Amino acid sequence: MASDYFRSGDTRDRLRENSIARSCTLEADENDQIEDVRDGAEIIDLTSEILSTHTNSFSHAAAFQSQPHQFQVGDILEIRGTMLGQYPVHFIKVTGISYTSTQFQMLEGLPFIRTRNMKGQLPKKHNEVCMMLHSRQQTQPFLHDQPILANVKADLVVRRRAIITTNSVYPEFAARRILQSSAEHLSGQLSQSEEDATLVCRWKWIIQFVESNRKTRVYEESIERISLEEVSQSQFIVSEQTLRNRWRGGRHRGGSWRYNDHSDIRRDNRLPNQFVESFRHRGQKYTLFDAFSGARGVSRGAQSAGFKVTHAVDKEPTVWDTYSINFPETILYKMSIDQFIQEVRDLPLRPDVLHMSPPCQYFSPAHTRSCAHDEENTDAILCCHELVRKLRPRLITLEETFGLKFEQHQDYFHSLIGDLTHHGYSVRWRIVDLCTWGSAQTRKRLVILAAGPGERLPPFPPATHSKNLADSLLPYNTIRKALSRIRPDDDMHDLAAASHFTPPRPRLEFDTQIGTILTSPGNIYYPDGNRSYTLREHACLQGFPICHQFRGTRTSIKRQIGNAFPPNTVKVLYRHLEKWLLKQDGVTDHCPPSTQLITIDGESADVVIDSGSSAVLVRDSDVADARLSSLSSTIDHSCILIDLT
Template sequence: MRKAQKAQVSRQTWPTDVRRWGGPKVREASVASSCTLLGDENDEIIETDLIDLTSDQSDDGNHQILLEGEVAVSHLEVQNESIHIGDCIQVADTMLGKYKVNFVLVKAILRNNRGQKVARGTAFARTRCMHGKLPKKLNELCMILHFSGPSLRAQETPAFIDIPPHSIDGKRALIMTNALYPLHNPKQSTFLGFGDQATRMIAIEEHGTLVCRWKLELHLLSTGRESKVCEEVFSRLLPQEISERMYGADETEIRKAWRGETLRGGSWSPHHRRQSAVQSHTGENQRCRGQQYTLFDSFSCAGGVSRGASLAGFRVQYAVDKSPDVWETYQSNFPGCSLHRGSVDDFFRTVGTRQTKVDVLHLSPPCQPFSPAHTHAAAHDDENMFALMSCFSLLRITRPRIVTLEQTFGISHERHGEYLRTLINDFTSLGFSLRWKIVRLATWGSAQDRKRLVLVASAPGERLPPFPDPSHSDDDSQGLKPFNTIAKVLSQVVVGDDHHDLRGVRHHDPPKAPYPADRLSGTITTSPSGLYFPDGTRDLTVREYAALQGFPKHHTFFGTRTSILRQIGNAFPPNTVRHLYKHIESWLIEQDGMTAYRPRDDEVVDVEIERPRHIQEQRRQSRNDFTPRYEQATAVIGADTIDLDVEMIETTIIDLT
């Protein structure tokens, strides 16, 4: 048997003239279903050589397929077959990173600098070779695209792979489609003369038409000679990536099949108007007054995601959490939300097969089993594992357009790989496109130096949004805001704030060692014993912990101090959620072809709000009290304002005409 070869890769733009061998141009594909065929391929990891062509451009700025010194040739003769540009070839013993390459769509045939003839093109793998991340379907493929560069913004063109003649096993027919499985998949009736079913399956495997509905994007950040995957994307092919009309599918109809009718601009409206688009007085498709996208917050805890999403403009419609400790806290902050007080399993039994449809679903299943700090088995590990596996059922019940998920970055470690792969398969088996990466939350506004795995998914028929750009950085070189620091956050907490009981916290005499607070905090945990006030004189108050976690002042908590600290530590920081969800809201509005609601002149009301004079004086005095003690710890006074404390005032305009 031939030894698996190292795949040589070059970078180039998306193939624009993809052709089906032996027929017309090709088209794109979609989702998956059930039925496992043939065995899994053996996985092997071989380094991939990347050839950077970003500097090789034509006069019109397009990247060239050939490197300097390479010569294009008309065709390649292999096993009495002529290989041309546009052919799909079957290849043997070829790896691209950790994925086995089964097929290549030829984009160039050339003689390289060593005088060797090679076929250069885009790599494809059978879905059963995708490490369990895609449903395993007979003759279903996934395109593999590598992007590499010093930053994600610079990654515009994917890599090509070079195949020598001795690794080519002939040509195959390939269909590209965005239709859902099993449309266009080869029918067994085509091979009725091939004996029993097992023999027919082998015949289809070896000779049947191939179908590609998926692509995997691997985004690598390169620093010197090292490259590391920083973001992964599984997505269904898009209509514009399909060149043959007969293999295209209407994405609107695909979405309708998934969730029924969709109200553009948001499913919730105070006026309960159900038209798909609202014609504004300016002639544009404008959202209704008060119209919002709806959210289901699963594993909601004290409402970190719900708070961030509501600050971003979402209507928090449903939530579920099993912990009695958080129920009063959550319901008091979101009285209009339908909170299921019980486990997700209880919720499934309650709703049965009834759909609870929302625009966006958030998933925050318990992360303790996958945390890097979790080094031995615990009593609730099995229960927490079930919570992760329940995501599939939540998707089916809520039928969302967009899904967000956050988890400890430890789930991406190899020892937990099977759980992450199963989670990804839960999405792709329903036709969801998704992307995930480890996010340094400080770049989204958190005052903590904390990393989380964040996943964003889009339902069948929906476009997959990118991740939002960073809003903060540790320098001003990119024109971003500076990191929110301990100093900035604590300077916003003043005497009189809820849960800011200075007498009730432990004071240290003698004081602990002061520390500079013009920096990020460590991760706020459920029992944050190591963090204290910068001057070393006392522990932090509950409100200060909540502020460092990103909660605004008007978010209230109920329970003992221990219970509240656990509620705070388990939360996904609301100010980072706000950054993510503001981006998602803008994306949905754009995809819906809508514009934000703009009130008419006769609807505008000037509202003037003034705090009572004694409250103003109390807050001013508390800031004065804070400053001299804080200067003992650091020369930097966090006098800057912070987006963290956004007090939202909802004004209801009543038309009495």
Template structure:
């Protein structure tokens, strides 16, 4: 192993290199020098913090000139070795400002003193960093797989106060209030309703009851659920302590089920396009602290062979998230989708969502979670995204709760009492092969119940209530519709138990943030 001497300063040509200097590299990246090393043969190498133009990040689309991202890779097996940059890879010294101000408030056009051109911007203009990328891998071998599971988690987050340069800092409370157009989120009046809005229908399915507008208690955080289905995510949010304010879904039967379980919430039966464009929906009535948005995922499922008839509509729905966020302006956003969204054929849609959020100054974190590690008796892998708005801390993902003590089929369905709603066992005409009940389902619960999912004794199919319990819905959760309708609702739902764990972590982060104000 060669011996290195640490240099304090090194002069080369017209460049003076030392700790803290920013240099441009041949590969287009930039380096903030932390260490200068010289070998016995006088070769000089640099180590330090790497920055990358946002236009060059594969997980982010950006057209902002001279915007860079602090790029950091982490390996859980501690196999990371810091790059040694040869001196001849250095092109020129640059200026870089670390800021948490918005791009609209501070960018390269505000700082140039001569008539700007794209070349001058790129080659000599000040660089701005307001974003840090944190990509975590189990190992270099995992990263090399280059598939949906080739990382542990990825994150683009706004810089925290300690990372910002003097003179380029903005109080997070100011950023938060400006985005939400309110002094504080908790001062916003909350509308409490129990309605079902049916666009195009002359009558409501049930009478609307509206209570007097009043301010919510300061300790309650509100929740809205777009593409809510029968309410799996909302159920988890409610169990975690969030106040469910509204749900939106195009499926009429699903929204009926939703209304049965969330008293006081607005239940809107409409498409996302109708919700965003119809005059009957006042944006102020739908402001919430936490927004969940999980567009239909069948279009992106790796199991899909034939494209559904509404394939383009479902792809358009995921891109409508940008307009939805502008309407609702939540403090925190969550999204849950099939991991097929990360496959090469679908990644452009996911990248578009991430880019839209980052462009609106949200910090974004995502990973593939196995819901089986959070109490669901099946290996259900889903990509989950958390985003936090301007001035907000970015919540982390909760640690698994059932890594070793995995929930089993038997322990899940044995709690269902005889005569429970939606629990009327009927035997097969031809019994099937029995299997072990003290394990997990071999196949995912899907909108049709899942391939070859049946009771472990082989004598009968699962009842609707058993399917619901296997998706971790509480025993008292109500459903409406025929058997096929209920199974479809349950199969399309996010399991409430992992959702509860996720929102408990988000609530801890929100409360910690508010305690500082």
């Protein structure tokens, strides 16, 4: 049986098969190496090393070690010279005490790190700490992820510490402030506070990893605020309603958009025990603000999932006409993010969800040389901080190239995460294979979810498609299926305008996925090898519905399509988020009183509606216009057609 922890040092041959939590001894393994993984999956080294130390730096440690070690489970201990991967471990909460064969005392515990040492992912605040929770991803649903614990030798203990665990936002309950003006006094006070003041833990850093071929790959990470349930002392609990009201002023349970009702956001003053489930109003929706909107891939997918796209912003003139023709009711700000923030300084905008897709070309693996827009693109990602401060959404989604996770771009990535946590947002991120959410492409994207103060951080939606039909999932989408809805007379499907190859190029497989569609997809062509794809075929392969229109030159339209977050995968994500928000709000989606309800969406091409059906719900506005005429001749007057967004 494989070991349940990473082994080294004196405990190299010890197995903890029956432990409720796995553990690792924090010493170096010279055989472990970190690799540069070009598909964006990060390799981590969870073994750690004892750092070299200087005698004069640890006088407190020497004094502590000269006394008998009477540690207890639950103690918070400051430790020295310990690393977990690339990060230092500053404290542990003791969960177990054991002895080696030579009677050397070993302490097992949950590791903590000072927030200032997290490379900018959390605010650098004095005596603020974060739990470090590393766990293997479990394949069996009945197994629970247990965090890996640190095994530390007792002689590395510096001192005992006190800690407050709270779900409040900084600076509530923070360590006392230093008021002396003298630099010398300030330095001395900070040093004393560093050693003696109570620690405060508001965050947990969760890394889920998988192991294969003796390598440890990060599967998913999150930096989450401590939840109310995790706070054991009631005096350090702040209600979620209070946190939410302080941050954004409240919420509309069930969605901020109501048909013919544009009322302001309401402060939530209900007590926790006043939680009563209710129904949504007819036409009520959660709202989306789409930043860096481009050709409206996110807006199209979110609208298909039931969201109301109320506002968008993009400074690129070539996408404005495409936007306006598809979403005439949405307010489009034709300007940069910084200009938008100045323009609407006094306008109280509070969307339920904010999506951001900053330009990603600079961080893309395909970006191999400098260009004129590099500085512009990197500046865009740094604007997110002020945009979040202005809009204060309940949830945030962000999509980027997985190249942002490469080592050379880590400063930008850590800054982005830090911009969100600075405002109290819990953040989760993962590199997603979009084919598992229905894309016909072998495309990977970095997807980030964030939840504001007073909100619960949603998980990622489960896969909807798989290669081997595992767990009764749909088969992967294919080129053939993605193109099957195109008719000869569809707009942008001009075969004469496509490039024809003489001699033909090698034939490709129809019933498989296409490679990632880029902004200049010259190496992608129709599988018979005779021609390039038409613009409409490009759009369908990118997940756009037939009804989505494009405006601009052929080159501009190709760029709009290639830059888009595939709408069919966005729909999967946003349906999941809508269900999550409804659950958090204690609201049930509105449905007509019916014993038989047929739901039609973009994939319901073969649905048969008979005269016995009492209601038809068209949830996907992408197909509403296309299906309405055929439905009206198919169903009788006893049927109801509702929710045509």
